[in-house]
Structure formats: structure tokens, C-alpha cells
Amino acid sequence: SVRSVVFRGGLELWFQHLAIWALSLPVRFGWVRSVAALAEPLRDAAEIFRALGSDRGGMFVDITGVYADGARLRVVWTLIAEAGDGPQVPALPALCVIHALLDGTLTRRGAMACVGLLDLAAIEQQFKRFAIHTSRETQVLEREPLFQRALEGFDQMPAIVRHVHSPDPASELEGRVDIDGAETWAGRIIGRLFGFPSSGRDLPASVTVERDGDDEIWIRRFGPAEFRSRLRAGAGVNRAVEQFGPLSFDLDAVASDAGFRLAIRRARFHGIPLPRFLAPSTIAGASANADGRYRFDVLVTLPMIGRLIRYVGWLKL
DSSP states (O other), X not given: OOOOOOOOOOOSSHHHHHHHHHHHHHHHTTSOSOOGGGHHHHHHHHHHTGGGSOSOEEEEEEEEEEOTTSOEEEEXXXXXXXXXXXXXXGGHHHHHHHHHHHHTSOOOOSSOOOTTSSOHHHHHHHHTTTTEEEEEEEEEOOSSOHHHHHOTTGGGSOHHHHHHTOOSSEEEEEEEEEEEOOSSHHHHHHHHHHTOOOOEEEEEEEEEEEEETTEEEEEEXXXXXXXXXXXXXXXXXXXXXXXXXXXXXXXXXXXETTEEEEEEEXXXXXXXXXXXXXXXXXXXXXXXXXXXXXXXXXXXXXXXXXXXXXXXXXXXX
């Protein structure tokens, strides 16, 4: 029943993160195909800064799901390894299997997937011999989807619009889209940072609206381009917040029997409000077309820069 899994790894030192991010930009902009040739020099450079790091490491597993009784839960399991014991972690499940084979509690033999051979408690028992600690937190989530909680008049909207914005756990749609890209070179650079696609007509479109805790993840794939954002409820009724990386936008939302519309009220960078001349404007809406399909129309502009993108299209389940 697992819908999606995302794995992320991180570096301890902030400037190494910054360097890796900077090296990704030429690839994202299409200037070079790969920076794989720099792997060995980067490894040698990392060795120089080894002493600046620590002997602590960690990981967490963040799971959101629905229990049999319909309750929506988010469970976060955290592991912290100290005193340089982090490299012991991947070997301990194998040690548990060896013990289980020796004492006869594990009778299965042969090559197989390891899922289900051991429970977490058995592995955590092995952590006690090292400086490895774990914890678990459980959060009860809202049962209603984001738009139903945030928008007055949600029940008045067309059925297809309500369905798309009631993901449980996700809504997946496909259709076609027309795109007008940025009007200026500066707009094209800014658009690339957001992952916005270039201009095109009658391109294939797919959109996934996925619940993540009490939030939603919107993944848009237009032609070869993909860009995503996170949407969460705002402070008050008919308010929402959409986030693209460090940028977030406070949105005013209005629902009606035709659909809904969104407009940017305020823009923030890492939570700091941006002046109006740096804040983009948007006119965005969704409705049902004559064929009962989900229709969308989004325009994003920036003062003194002009249009960053406009995309208009339809989607069906």
C-alpha cells in the first residue's frame, strides 16, 4: 500500500551543501550535461575539511498514512549515532539475522527480499551496545483535505474541481497545456530557477496533487519540464500558502459554483516579507469546462520584469 518513497541525503558542513548546489546550476540550466568528471577532485577537496566535521550522524523516517479506522497519522522515527558509531548502523540488521539463524527463530532460507524478516524492535535492541539512540513521535492529522478546510464554499464548486482537490492520498490527472514563457531574458532566468517550462502549444500535461501530512504537494509536468510546490493552510478562512523552496506566497482564495481563484497577497523569502516591487503577482483559477474536465489558467508576472509564465489547459482523471 506504499504510494511513494523519497530518499534524501545531506552533508554536515553548510559550505559543502552550498558548493554542491552551485555545481548543480549549470546542469539545471542545460549549459553542461553532467559534472561527474569533478567527482574525484571534489572527494579530495572534501578530505581537506574532514576535521571540521563531527563524529555525530543521524537519520529520520517520516511516514504519513491512513490507519484501518480511517485516522490519518504522521509518524517520525529518528536515529542519532554519536562517538563515530554511525557506520555500525547498516551492519546491525545483518547481525540480527545471524543471531536469529543461530537460535532458530528464523527458519527461512535462500535469496529473498529482506522486508519482514525482522521487526524494528530486534534491530533497536542491537543499538544498545553502541552510542545509538532512537525516538518516535506520532501526530494525528486532519481528516479533511486542505481545500475543504481552507475554502468557504468548497461544496459549491464543480464536482471535478472538488475531486481533484480531495486527494486521498493523491489525485493524478493528464491532459494538454498551452504555455507562454517569460517575455524578457531576466524573466527567463527567474523562470528557470522555479523550474518553469518554455513556451509551447498543445503539450502533454500531467499533474499530481498529493497529500503530505496536512499539506499538499503539487507536481506539474508540462512537456519535458517538471516543477513542484507545497501548499498549506493559511491564517484564517480563504487563505493558503504556497511554497517554492525558500520562497513562499500568502494567497487569497475564493471558491464559487464556477470553481476557485487564487491571488498572491504577500511574498516571503525564508519567512522575511519581500517589498512589493520584488513580489510576483498571479491570477490563477480552476473550473470545469464544457466537457466536464478540469480547466486551469495561471498567469505569473513580476514588476518591471513582466510575464514569467502563463499556462492554460485541461486535465482529466
